Amino acid sequence: MLKGVRKFIPGKKERKESSKSKKFKIGKYLNKMASTKWWKNLKLGQKYGVALFVTIGLFTVSTVLTFFLLTIANSKLEIVKESGEKAIKITESAATFHHKGSTIGNFIIDSNPKHLKTFDELTEDFNKLKEEISPELSDSKLKDLFRQIDENDQKITSLFHDVIEPEVKLQHAREYRLGKLQADNIITETVDKLNTLSSMMKEDQQKAVSSAKSGLILTLIVLGISIIISAILGITTILFIGGIISKKLNAIVQFSNEISGGNLNADSVEYEGDDEVAQLSRAMNSMKIKLQTMIQEINAVSGYVTERSGELNIAANEVKAASQQVASTMQELSGGAEDQAGSATRLSLIMDEYLEKVKEASYSGNEIKSASTEVLSLTENGNKLMKESQEQMRLINQIMKSSVDKVNGLDDQTKQISRLVKVIKEIADQTNLLALNAAIEAARAGEHGRGFAVVADEVRKLAEQVSFSVSDITKIVGGIQKESNSVATSLQTGYVQVEKGTEQIQLTGQTFQKIYEAVNSMSTNVSDISRSLEQVSINSAHMNQSIGSIAAVSEESAAGIEQTSASMAQTNHSMEEISDNAQSLSELAEQLNEMIAKFKL
Incomplete structure (x- = not known):
């Protein structure tokens, strides 16, 4: 038999070929x-x-x-x-x-x-x-x-x-x-x-x-x-x-x-489907596109800020030079009353031009303030998107960890099977012992126990076959445990890679946080400049009124000259502050350009 x-059992060669085909x-x-x-x-x-x-x-x-x-x-x-x-x-x-x-x-x-x-x-x-x-x-x-x-x-x-x-x-x-x-x-x-x-x-x-x-x-x-x-x-x-x-x-x-690493020209990840990996790839692609758009807009705004700060610096220097000339004119007016009317007229013309420049500078400051506010809003949106990406990576991390736990549970199940096989082997050994005892009792019974002895011998043989079968099953279960351990190792490796990806996303989020803080500081400085320009505009209006008073009331020329000198000193000080703020704004714009240069668009 x-x-x-x-x-019906295939040979080694046939099994190998059949295995390859399968x-x-x-x-x-x-x-x-x-x-x-x-x-x-x-x-x-x-x-x-x-x-x-x-x-x-x-x-x-x-x-x-x-x-x-x-x-x-x-x-x-x-x-x-x-x-x-x-x-x-x-x-x-x-x-x-x-x-x-x-x-x-x-x-x-x-x-x-x-x-x-x-x-x-x-x-x-x-x-x-x-x-x-x-x-x-x-x-x-x-x-x-x-x-x-x-x-x-x-x-x-x-x-x-x-x-x-x-x-x-x-x-x-x-x-x-x-x-x-x-x-x-x-x-x-x-x-x-x-x-x-x-x-x-x-x-x-x-x-x-x-x-x-x-x-x-x-x-x-x-x-x-x-x-x-x-x-x-x-x-x-x-x-x-x-x-x-x-x-x-x-x-x-x-x-x-x-x-x-700042390379926004990297090829997008192509993955069709609707699983977590596909959602993550779409989120990363969307993040790349939004980062490109945001960096381009920040770059444009930074260039605009640099250009306007240069113009503001030039205007401040011009106003400063005009103020110095007005002071010189006031000194000449103090030397001769006969030149007071002409000097007052020239000063009025100069102040009109100066007031126009101040208005232009104030308008430019408002535009810079609006642009910096928009840059700040874009930076906040980018920071929110980066936090969402961090949350997605955290979810992926949890999913991979759950997969590792499930595979470890499978390994525990195979261990339980091994324990059950051990119990079956103990039952088979006990059956073999009972069969031997039955054979001994049948031998004592003599002729009447011969048939019972045959049955006991067959039961003993059957118990031995069960014992051999249990040994084979034990080897097979051991192989399954080995493979489940291999799968657990592979999942653990994938879990480590996901943790590294999570760390990279967190580093990127920290970089965005620094960008947000820098842009926020720039917005604060721009607001200060705008307020300074408004103050200059107010002071210029006052100075223009003073010059009008000088032209209208020549008998108060001495007092007017002193008041004008004081106003020009204040204006000169304000222009120095404007020049300093414009220089700071230019430096901030340069820093922003350096940060943007780290990204490859």
């Missing part, structure tokens, strides 16, 4: 599945759930198939058990007939009525045995043979009660001896038939034992092949999904490194 089973087909199918829209829209947890569901399904099918084969083997073992019980009952029947023969002889010797009672009890015992055995005989030959045995029993009973018993009572020695001889012949024939029946049932028992052994061997082969196939398919599916996710995450990490 083993040779017949081995014919791996190629599995890889082709997985690649085709990964390119479908349905697969791309699944979340990461759902994808790993599909892999786990496939693995559990395969192992479930293997378990059901093995249970089905074990059920068949168990039914065959039940047949073996029933055959053994039948053989024991038939052996008891042979002993009953021998006892009947001795009872007949004893009755002939002493004519004791107790032998009649003993004979009837033996007949009743056989009838009970017949009622137990007859329904269990399924083969027609066995039924016919047992029918002949039953007829012989009836003949013996009839011969004893109808012939031997009366002739013994009448002391007809010749007749009862002839009846005794006929009864012995029938008993001998019946015992031979019982032995034949027992031999036939033992042959059926041996066939059932061989069939049960073949069924167990086939069960082990099917179990081993199904577990190997299930493990290969499950591991291949998990490794394939992990490879795709790891590849995409590495691309996103590399892309985020480029962004954090």
Whole structure:
């Protein structure tokens, strides 16, 4: 039977070629599945759930198939058990007939009525045995043979009660001896038939034992092949999904490194689907575009601020020079009253020009203030987007950590399987010990325990086979634990990469925070300049009124000259402040340009 089973087991070369073909087909199918829209829209947890569901399904099918084969083997073992019980009952029947023969002889010797009672009890015992055995005989030959045995029993009973018993009572020695001889012949024939029946049932028992052994061997082969196939398919599916996710995450990490390094010209990450990796890639691409737009706008605003601050500096210098000339003019006016009217007129013209310049400077300051406010708003939006990116990386970090925990849970389950296998091995060892004890008891029973000894030996062999099978299962479970540890290591590596990506995003967020603080400081300085220009405008208006008073009231020229000198001194001081603020604004714009230069647009 083993040779017949081995014919269906492929050789090493065939298994290798079959394994390569299956791996190629599995890889082709997985690649085709990964390119479908349905697969791309699944979340990461759902994808790993599909892999786990496939693995559990395969192992479930293997378990059901093995249970089905074990059920068949168990039914065959039940047949073996029933055959053994039948053989024991038939052996008891042979002993009953021998006892009947001795009872007949004893009755002939002493004519004791107790032998009649003993004979009837033996007949009743056989009838009970017949009622137990007859329904269990399924083969027609066995039924016919047992029918002949039953007829012989009836003949013996009839011969004893109808012939031997009366002739013994009448002391007809010749007749009862002839009846005794006929009864012995029938008993001998019946015992031979019982032995034949027992031999036939033992042959059926041996066939059932061989069939049960073949069924167990086939069960082990099917179990081993199904577990190997299930493990290969499950591991291949998990490794394939992990490879795709790891590849995409590495691309996103590399892309985020480029962004954090200031390279905004990096190629966008292309990933179709709706899972967490796709959402992260779209968020990173959107962040890159918004960063490019924001940096370009900041660059434009910075150039505008630089240009306006230069103009403001020039205007302040011009106003300062004009103030100095006005002071010189005031000194000349103090030297001669006759030149006061002309000087006042020239001063009025100069102040008109000066007031116009101040208005232009104030207008430019308001525009710079508006631009700095817009830059500050853009920087705040960029800071918010960066915080959202940090939150997305944190979610990805949690997802990867959850995947590592689930794979560790799978490793715990395989350890529980190992413990169950150990329990089964202990049960098999205990069964083997019980079988040995049963064999010893059967040996003590002698001829009557021979059939029980055969059954005990078969149970012992079956326990040994279960022990060997448990050893193979232990090796297989060990392989599964090794592969699950490998998967856990791969996920842990991916988890480390995600943590690095999280750190890079945090560094980028810190850089944006510094940009935000610098722009906020620039906005504050621009507001101060705007307020200074408004103050200059007010002072210029006052100075213009003073010059008008000088032109209108010449008799107050001395007092007007002093007031104008004081006003010009204040104006000169204000112009110095404006010049300093313009220089500071220019320096801030240069710093902003240097920060923008770190990004490649």
